[in-house]
Amino acid sequence: MRDLSRVLRPRSLAVIGGGAWCAEVIRQARKLGFEGAIWPVHPKAAEVAGEQAYAALGELPDAPDVAFVGINRRATIEAVAELAEMGAGGAVCFASGFTEALAEDAGAADLQAQLIAAAGGMPILGPNCYGFVNALDRVAVWPDQHGMRPVERGVAILTQSSNIAINMTMQRRALPLAVMMTCGNQAQTHQAEIAMALLDDPRITAIGVHIEGFGDLRKWESLAAKARERDVPIVALKAGRSAQARAATVSHTASLAGDDAGAQAFLDRLGIARLEDVPGFLETLKLLHVTGRLESNRIASISCSGGEASLIADMAVGRDLEFPPLTQAQRNALSAALGPMVALANPLDYHTYIWRDAPAMARAWAGMTGPEIGMTLSIVDYPHTDAADWSCATRAAQSVVEQTGRPFAVAASLPELMPEDVAQELIAGGAVPFAGLNEALAAAEAAARPVPAPSAPVLLPGQDEADVILTEAEAKAALAEYGLTVPRSCEVRACQAVEAASHLTAPFAVKGIGLAHKSEYGAVQLGIGADGVCEAARGVGTAMVLIEEMTTGTVAELLVGITRDPAHGFVLTLGAGGVMTEILCDTVSLLVPSDRTAIRAAFERLACAPLLAGYRGKPGADMDALLDAVEAVQAYVVANAASVSEVEINPLICTADGAVAVDALIRKASS
Structure with a gap:
């Protein structure tokens, strides 16, 4: 583990380069409230963005805690070497043209190797990296505008995509973003390493990772172990679901597994829930920030519309969520709050009898909670014409949390009808404000996933090209040595089938040898008696045949x-x-x-x-x-x-x- 403390919480920032990007880094740092020293490095300018400039790194007052290196890729290597030599805390390498450009530039890999060597033990982020924003400590090493603001605690997001990072900082969902980190192509410092460093900060409530590729699996396993130890949930937005299955496959297994099955299995093994889109990803992080993990996937919903009750029930189909029947305790509480005019069920349509009566709404909503319910949702779409007119819903939700201490959410069916200021007020009162029903259900499903027990490290594969396919008999013999049960059989020339079969017990399976998918070629004959072996052996169409005893009693x-x-x-x-x-x-x-x-x-x-x-x-x-x-x-x-x-x-x-x-x-x- 490299020490990233100086990088993430710097007292001094060097900005190397003279382009508009570098000037913007300085402006964004000051705008967020960074109070440390900022040292522009430019060979000609007297100042950059209002800060005194230095002609060379050697002229800086001290080794910077972090440097934004905003110059071309070859000059970046030289600057990183000098920063490492002078004892800098680390660097953000903005330049592109390293291994991410390998398809266009055969020399890109060599340049990346030079960059890693130049850094030595000094941490570098990137290259092809936008940098990061740390809203907890008011640090922005970021060459563009962003939507983050100072927070006391919140979630961290790490992504390999700078553009997606910018977009997520602009969210208007009241998600308290503590850290937004771009990782670039991870030449030296891995995404999982950065996440492990963030786990040391108790102000981080949850971590979201946008993953394009895992890279070092052992680092992800270490991250999952540390997150389990610190009880900090991690969720993922993982690219690759649409990848085509492997083109060069012999077995059914390979074509069924495809490229994404391994990624999903690895996330499942680590206990990292996977989200399908950015809105669901952000809403899940919001839920985890407010309530932490849910105790179960059993949820309840209450709304003043039968249409909304039906809608959320239908939208949950296919998800690992349950709407359990109401318990007697819930029925008693709801009957006391609503009277005899409401048909009690989960999801519940409580009509509009008590709307605007915040205490009565709170009693009804609280009646849907309980120790057997992981989370209760009340569906409320605040009107954009005058959201304050429905403040009764906000007060009721806050009262439910105060009374019951159970996870409670207010979910808007339309994302734009959960105003940001209302969402912030709900969070302050301990309720989760969901912008969208589908996003709410995705978040509940992800937050309710049980944390798996620690497992053995995954087995890492070799790299040699697989150029040999064993015959069926050879494969069975090899597997039998490790305890697999296989039928009694013999492998012979087709003309010797009758003699060979005399040593086995009918009925037989007679199979051609040398074909991967024998049934597709008609090269499998089943249920063959002793008197039919010769004809079956000729019929499969291969010079060599496998004759084996059939297994009966199939379940x-x-x-x-x-x-x-x-x-x-x-x-x-x-x-x-x-x-x-x-x-x-x-x-x-x-x-x-x-x-x-x-x-x-x-x-x-x-x-x-x-x-x-x-x-x-x-x-x-x-x-x-x-x-x-x-x-x-x-x-x-x-x-x-x-x-x-x-x-x-x-x-x-x-x-x-x-x-x-x-x-x-x-x-x-x-x-």
Whole structure:
């Protein structure tokens, strides 16, 4: 961990360069209230933006705590080397043209290596970095306008996108932004390292990370561990959901996993909730700032419109949220507050009988809260014509929080109908002001995610090209050495099938050898008796055939596959198997290694889970044998991490007393 304390809370700021960007850094620093020394460095100017300029770094009164380096990329390397030599606290490297420009400039990587070497042990942010705003300590090292203002406590946001950072500082949602940090291309100081430094500040209530790529997985694991220890929630806005599945795949697993499954599995493993858009991201951070994590995903809603009650109920479908039936205690409280004219339910339409009577509204709204409810929402859209006319809602919400101490929110169905001043007043009273119902539900879902127990570090993959595909028999033999159960079989020339089958017990599966997806070529013959082996062997169309004993008593056919993901480790995909695998798309992804508890929970999330439990009086699968099979596949991958690229069992036949891999594929490097 590099020491970022001088960078984040500087007493002196050097601004190197003479362009408009550098002058703006000085203006923004003073505008936010920075009281430390500002030292422009310019070879010709006497002053920059009202501050005395120095012709060279060597003329500065002292080594700056942080420097904004706003000059071209080659000059940036020279300046960073001089700053490191003189003992500066760190630098923001504004220039672009390093590894982010590699596609256009083959020499960009070498320049980035030179920059890292020049910095030595001195922290640098970027390059291609806008800098940061620290509203807690009134520090802005930022070359543009922004919408932040001083705060006493609040959330921190880290992003690789300067433009998105600017946009988020302009939010009008009353979210108290404590720190906005851009990370650039993270040549030296990683996004997760910066977040770990921010966790040391008790004024930071939650952290949001906009991630384009993880980079060093170990740093993210360290961040998650520290956040768990400090009890500071982290949420993510992660790019990459729309990426196409890998083009060069052999197994069903790889095409099902795609590029994003590993990212999602990694976030799940770290306990970092993922949001789909900027509004939901900001509203989640707001909720976490006001209430912290929610105790459960059981929510309640109250509004004076049946339309709003129906709307929020429908919008929650597909989310991991529940509207539980009202308890007797809730019914008693609501009946006392509303009388007999209101049909009690959750979500609740309480009509307009008590509107404008703030104490009566508070009694009704409080009646929807309770120890079994993670958060209660009251739907209120403040009129832009005169929001003060509905101050009764604000007073009622504040009273509910004071009376119950339970998480409570006021949610506007239209984002623009939650005025910023009203939102600030609600936050001051301990209520969450949501700008938008969909955003409110996304935030509740994210804030209610349970914090996972610490897990083992993810298995890092090798880099060698996977240029060998084992035959089915070879793959099964390799996996059997790690405990996977496979059928008795033999691999022979088609003309020798009858003799080979005499040593096995019918019925048989007869399969062609050398084809990745045999069923697509008609190269699988099932249920073959001893007298049909010769004809079946000729029919599959390959010189060599695999004859194996069929497994009977099938409860379910599953897929168990692992693919190498260079960015996230090894993705373990579990799902419905057989020839319909890619049509059903009933899968869950984890990362290797995953323990038995996590694997069992993953199987329980599948749509086919009822088959495994025993459906309509039929026997269930042997779950211990199923978990043993997955652990065997994982064990093989762990032992061969440097070379293996894909492993797939499809199908894994699950019976009431076992789990048998009846097809297997392994792709690996030959070395």
